[in-house]
Amino acid sequence: MLRIAKVLLSGLLLLSATSLYAEDISREQIKGLDEQVQDIKKDVIDLTADLSRLEEKLLFPSNTHVSIFVSLAEGDDFRLDAVQIKLDNKVVSHHLYTFRELEALQKGGVQRIYTGNVKTGDHDLVVSFLGKAPAGGEYQRSASYKLNKNVGPKFVEVKLAGPNAGSQDISFKDW
């Protein structure tokens, strides 16, 4: 019985997890399979990039392509709950935010909230958002913007700011 204690003791001194599998699966086998998995991942990533390009060309040709992106002002600590995008008086996107999405925005990520097709010329873009202010109250804002669509694809960034940001609540930027 004391032998068991000794076995346990020697195991405890190991810093990393001990390989627990039996001899019939070697580290080389695992490594070999891992390399195959990596190869297939690479294939699928390349393939997906090509498919995405085809999809964009087919569904959103550059002469009508419009994409709207949402970002948060730096250092903003308000909780964004939902964003609604209206284009030419029609709701084209309504998004409710998960915690992870909010966190990603707060770290500086930019969310593509809408991609669609519009004719060249001016279009009315109305952005509304709903959230909670750091103090706890409901925080709701709305702003409009004249989206001018030219020949090329149109990308508009909508930057949202909380009550303490010291900047405009909603600002627009053409890219």
Added chain:
Amino acid sequence: MRLRYYASLFGLLLCSAVLGADEEKHPELRDLFFGEALFHAYQDEYFTAITRLDTELGQYYALDEPQLDPFHFHIKQAEFSVGDLELSYRMHQRAGRAIQAVLEGDVRPSVRNEAAYRLAKIYMQKNEPVNALHIIESMTGEIPERIQVEEAYLRSQVYIAVGKFAEAVVILRDLQDEDSLEGFAAYNLGIALIQNGQEKEGIMQLEKVGTLASNDPAVLAIRDKANLTLGYRMLENGAPQFAANYLERVRLDGPFSNRALLGAGWVKVSLGQFDKALVPWSLLHKRSEIDTSVQEVMLAVPYAYGKLDVYGKAALMYGHAMDVFGREVDSLDASIRSIREGKFLQAVLREESKQDPNWLINLRDLPETPETRYLMELMASHDFQELLKNYFDLAELRAGLADWLQSLDVYEEIIDIRRGYYTPLLPVVEKEFKTLDTRIKLRLEQRDRLEQRLKGMLISRRPEYLATADERAAVDTLAKIRTYLDAHPKFKTAENMERIKRLQGVLHWRVNTEYDERLTEAYENLRLLDEHIDKLNRIYHSFIRTRQAATQSYEGYTIPIQMLRTRLQQAQQKLNAVMARQGRMLETLSINELDRRRKRLEEYQVKARFALAESYDRATKKQQQERETQ
């Protein structure tokens, strides 16, 4: 950070710091699409983030003047990020190559050292510490401040892994007071000292860790681990009297409590205090029968009772242990059968598994799924974690490929609908366009001629060009009258000739004196005309673009779609084969683990059976002796 160390404490996967630099503060965003890739990366959506970044990098490098693309502001960060993301997505080979490229490039020491650090980390994850050592030792010059602590900690781990304990000790001594490594650097320092032959110092170091005051669960866990290590070390060194103190410090509700209670019992047994051994063991005896320490104590408790001459109780407890072991062996057999039937893999791929952090434990509640609690230890191993995560990744890729194949069918339908709509429409439009096109070209030529004439008039005056239609008609009429008069001399009076001359003079006066004014007006009219022509050109080009877009909306897709479909099908075949192999490996590992546990239980069963028989014999003998004494 803390969670990561907590995970590593139990041998779980040590995740890489994805986009570590960016997590600290908002990077100034100069490219929207880089920001979009970050949005996915920050949510651990590695596949999407890599695809986006790869596309951006591909487009960037294909440009003739990439410095004009705003992406160039993020290029270095993007190169690192894609490597980091690939590492997180378990694509070590590709990540390694990407980072190696930066390492060999002409970059600042701080950039090169960050790349070296990440590459060394990859090698450590791949269990290639010698390669990691080679990279770490090639680092010279400035190390970015934000990775200094992590780099030093990694360096110490590399040194320990290759047996350079003295070097590890030097680094860990400096790191032991780092807040972010509280307990962990100190613990590793203790282990490194022991491994380096500095037993006494190592034990003193571990004692320090074993008495740390903290509310942090990770620090408390490492404190328990230090005490447990010390306790068993003392037992192994034949000093059970010291072991007890350490083992008693381990929390009763911590992850190491079962092993501590088991050890505490063995300490008492070593001192010959079997009755006192029963105190921790009885406590442990009541815990989950799945745990190896609990299973061991099921034999240890009756062993202690036997030593205390309480053979009857010992026999009963051995009997109970045999029942438990038998039940567990049956459960393990059923689990192995279930895995062989593919139920384990089916269960792990359930949608609910992704949402439930305790999915592995909860699998056991599903019908016909294996007893997963036995797999917890295996699950904690890095290799199994990697295999399982790769299996999940492959399942997601498989679903993605199926979606794309379905999408291609839809795209073909869209293309057919577009072709059906535009094909009869375009020839009519084309015909009308050609007529309009000819007229437009004619008007443009007229405009150009007009401009040429006006330019010429700036050099040499041509007032007659600016005469109005009425004036030109009047000039013509006067010329005709004059011709008539020449042909009919009877009407050619001096008065008539004087009148014609006067009228011609008036016209000449008017067009000459108003020449500058008329020329300016003509230029203004030309400018106005140009505005209309601009508008016309815009409409003209817009029409051409629309016509082109209409044609392009269905032309030129057939072959690319066919090729992509073939590639998708090939990828599907390859993926299915790799996924099947991956699944089989997971099943084999799980079965091996369950089999290992079953064999141990079978050994326990044999021991219990013999011990039971022995206890009965001793109990019987004791009863006989008592009867003989009476």
